[in-house]
Amino acid sequence: MKRSERKPKKLWFKVPLAIVLIILVGVGVYVYSIYDNAKDTVNEKMHEPVKSIDHTLTAKKMKATKPLNILLLGVDARANDRGRSDALMVMSLDPENNKMQIVSIPRDTRTMIVGKGFNDKINHAYAYGGADMSVATVENFLDIELDYFVRMNMQGLDALVDQLGTITIDNKIAWQDGKYNFTKGPTTMDGDKTMHFVQMRKQDPAGDFGRTARQRQVIQGIVNKGASVASVSKINGVIDVLGNNMTTNLDFDDMKKLLSGYKGTRENVVSYMMKGNGTTIDGTYYLQVPDSEVEKVHGMIAEVKS
Known part of the structure; x- marks a missing residue:
């Protein structure tokens, strides 16, 4: 098993687009007037099959409402640049x-990149071979089987929050960043303020681990707001944002089955961040995740699947 981790080179927000999938799991009701728009957007703009996942086997699990593992990738993609999966x-x-269990894998985790045959930061797998290589690399790293992936370009996160209106979270520490004053306690944020909330690292005593915790708070805030969205115009807006910023091997029928068979999973969300030790190899920073930690996370995921 392998490992790796690196110091954030830039503070662009890298929240996993669990967001989207969780909203799709949590919104829970389709309005007839947006049905066709949603179906066309998912199947024609968002759907992306990958060879590393056996969809026939996954479809059988979905039909029987068995536990599923879904890889969530938050990507900072720019024009003419595939980007890296920094979440x-x-x-x-x-x-x-x-x-619902969410396990975060630090982006600088040093591990074997499947298809390349060498160790590198786990987030580089996406840059080398897209979602397919990311799926294969994570499966190899944790010795697990993934059923779906969801990738979101994080440049669209602020638009997603703005389409929902605002989100509210319980902020644990107070700080100012030159534009916003974040006070402790309930904090309501639009898209731009949400981006600032998750970008901050240096003023957080917990560093990157604190930032990851704030990312999870944002996900939960979006879940809560998404579950209450009833306006057709808002839902259509969310669909349009997702269509421009999200890809997944879920098709529209898969998403409908998630809504009907897995909606209750959002009632009990637990999260975990993999741990390791920072090290520098040939001048590059990595996170070395010990075998004991990899085995622990493998067991956590296997327990859900059993």
Whole structure:
């Protein structure tokens, strides 16, 4: 098993687009007037099959409402640049116990890049081979089986929050960043303020781990707001944002089955951040995740799947 981790080179927000999938799991009701728009957007703009996932086997699991593992990739993609998956999470859905588990994999984790044959930062797998190579690399790293992936260009996150209106979270620490004054306690944010909230690292005593915790708070805030969206215009707006910024091997029928069979999993969300030790190899920073930690996370995911 392998590992790796690196110091953030820039502070662009890298929240996993668990967001989208969780909203799709959480919104829970389709309005007839947006049905066709949603179907066309998902199947024609968002759907992207990958060879590393056996969709026939996954479809059988979905039909039987079995637990599923979904890789969430938050990518900072620019024009003529595929980008890197600077946020990676494995989301496990347990419909029998109405539980959702989200495990964060630090982007600088040093591990074997499947298809390349050498060790590198795990987030480089996406740059080398897109979602397909990311899926294969995470499966190899954790010795697990993934059923779906969801990739979101994080440049669209602020637009997603703005389409929902605002989100509210319980801020744990107070700070100012020159534009916004973040006070402790309930904090309501639009898209731009949300980006500032998750970008901050240096003023957080917990550093990157604190930033990751804030990312999870934002996800939960979006879940809560998304679950209450009833306006057709808002839902259509969300669909348009997702269509321009999200890809997944889920098709529209898969998403409908998630809504009907896995909606209850959002009632009990637990999260975990993989741990390791920073090291420098040939002048490059990595996070070395010990075998014991990899085995622990493998067990957490396997327990959901059992």
